[in-house]
Amino acid sequence: MEYHSGGSGSPGDHHHHHHDGSSESQRRKKRYHRHTANQIQRLESMFKDCPHPDEKQRLQLSRELALAPRQIKFWFQNRRTQMKAQHERADNCTLRAENDKIRCENIAIREALKNVICPSCGGPPINDDCYFDEQKLRIENAQLKEELDRVSSIAAKYIGRPISQLPPVSPIHMSSLDLSMGNFGGQGMVGGPSLDLDLLPGSSSNMPMVPYQPACLSDLERSHMSDLATSAMDELVRLLQADDPLWMKSNTDGKVVLNLDAYDMMFDKTGNRLKNPNIRIEASRDSGVVIMNSLTLVEMFMDPNKWMELFPTIVTMAKTIENIAPGMMGGHSGSLQLMYEELQVLSPFVPIREFYFLRHCQQIEQGLWAIVDVSYDFPNDNQFGSQFRCHHLPSGCFIRDMPNGYSKVTWIEHVEIEDKTPVHRLYKNVIYSGVAFGAERWLTTLQRMCERLACLMVSANSTRDLGGVIPSPEGKRSMMKLAQRMVTNFCASISASASHRWTTLSASNEIGVRVTVRKSTDPGQPNGIVLSAATTIWLPLPPQHVFNFFKDERKRSQWDVLSHGNAVVQEVAHIANGSHPGNCISVLRAYNTSQNNMLILQESCVDSSGSLVVYCPVDLPAINIAMSGEDPSYIPLLPSGFTITSDGNQSDNTNNNNNNNNNNNIQGGSGSNNGDGASTSSNTNMGNNSGGSLITVAFQIMVSSLPSAKLNMESVTTVNNLISETVQHIKAALNCPSS
Structure with missing residues (x-):
């Protein structure tokens, strides 16, 4: 042969x-x-x-x-x-x-x-x-x-x-029926196109989908990732240790911003951004003290589920795609993960940002840790079709132990953003100034959430009894867990990202309301079809003023269109969640209501980056179960609520224009994007020195508990009406013009 x-x-x-x-x-x-x-x-x-x-x-x-x-x-x-x-x-x-x-x-x-x-x-x-x-x-x-x-x-x-996978088992087949929400004073749209809900993806918060799962990584790719993470860590450490001229105080709002020319020279990046004039740079730094020791923080940062729990208002989704390298001796030092995350500003007007990135953790010395994030670009990442190209340049934080279980955290955010769709006029200031996703927002959220966790650990002394039952320490923990799930669910309903399996029905119609729908099969949520509607409005009032209005239970009937005029709401239990009195969980009961066994669970939180008030009807037996310390994870929640942030207009107009030019220099000359920048139409309404607020109003309603129902336009109209009526009530109560 x-x-x-x-x-x-x-x-x-x-x-x-x-x-x-x-x-x-x-x-x-x-x-x-x-x-x-x-x-x-x-x-x-x-x-x-x-x-x-x-x-x-x-x-x-x-x-x-x-x-x-x-x-x-x-x-x-x-x-x-x-x-x-x-x-x-x-x-x-x-x-x-x-x-x-x-x-x-x-x-x-x-x-x-x-x-x-x-x-x-x-x-x-x-x-x-x-x-x-x-x-x-x-x-x-x-x-x-x-x-x-x-x-x-x-x-x-x-x-x-x-x-x-095998087709899902649908145990009980009911005949497909058309679903209508009743005729609202003859206003309902009869007929109208209906959507077959069997075509909706089933939701499951336990298994969010990552839009792109790379095939098995080769050794070559792994070693490339390892090199990328090492050089990113070197850059982060130098950025964290450097001061002037690399980091400068902005002469408008006093925030610390990156001097791009100095950065380019220091890291030899000249000419990088000239390739694409549409790319903006957002770079910010902030530091502060946090009630948590460094090791616990590191563990929470390296676990995607805990990362989401720490930042429910920013991170709507996080997942480790691949562990590239384990930490040394079973710890986290040296560990490297390839991750995916979605970040949001709490408004339907701002698209989510998606990142595929490497997270690398290193213990620098006893009691000092550094964690760096850097984007990893897959060869075919164009397939995501995202509204942005988001790219993490080396960003992250130093976590340094301090006495008595505190840590000092220094945080750097540094991203390249290419907006493929124009930024909504209400959000131009907040986005272009880099505040929306900047270091200060991350750090203040971290401080607030660590304070919340610290309150969780303390015994029940921060709980006030207001004629109800004082929960035991276990009961308090259970109530806090329930409220945290409510807030997380609320935030996820606003961003309506694909990974949470929402289907958009109407994107910002004439009243600017975005309606999304999903089939809910999650434990801890009512079973059936959920409609979520959200919009953002501008009010010429400072955020704290608006927050106090929503927080005051005596004023609830002025905005709560579902309270049916029940003027008085009584707080029957109160759990403090932090040093600021606005951070708390309340159980509210409406007087003179026929539904005596229905209570309202509400959590409010506030920090310098913004505030929210989230509430949800819960029946008495369920509240009693949570108060007694039993596991609350199967109590069904469908929350609604408000988020309140500054509109970014804290200075007078001359300063604002100055800020604009300054940003041009700081953000690498992306003049095309912020040419009409900060002076939006809302700016003129406010006059000098007035800071207004951006309020997002969001509702979730159960359309049907029958999985095979069809959704017609009438239910969409209902939820639209609910939002526009609420907005009118708010404006009237706060003496704001209704147009």
């Missing part, structure tokens, strides 16, 4: 005259040699297109790779066997998980059916627990789904493609 192979000396050639004379044994040895990385890469890419090459293709490969045709034949045989084993393994896992899931759903349905009718009187069931049992089972279902997701993604790594 003759081998046809490439150039001389290739493993397949017959060499009867090797200088050591042992040609036979050598050739036999060579047949078992390890293929080179290049050969494997070529074979793998061929295998992807064609797992069963014919003789002609094998000969062609044999010539190209200098391997014997037999070696190529054996390699393909082995690869096919290996692939088959992986498929079987993965399929087994999937089937096992699906099996568990179906068994669980089966139990849930049996429980639900058992509780539908009370056998003795034919009425609804008497015991309150059945609802919570069902909620508990839904939590277990969600955990199983998450497990299935994890198994699928592990399998996908080996196979190079995700396993197609």
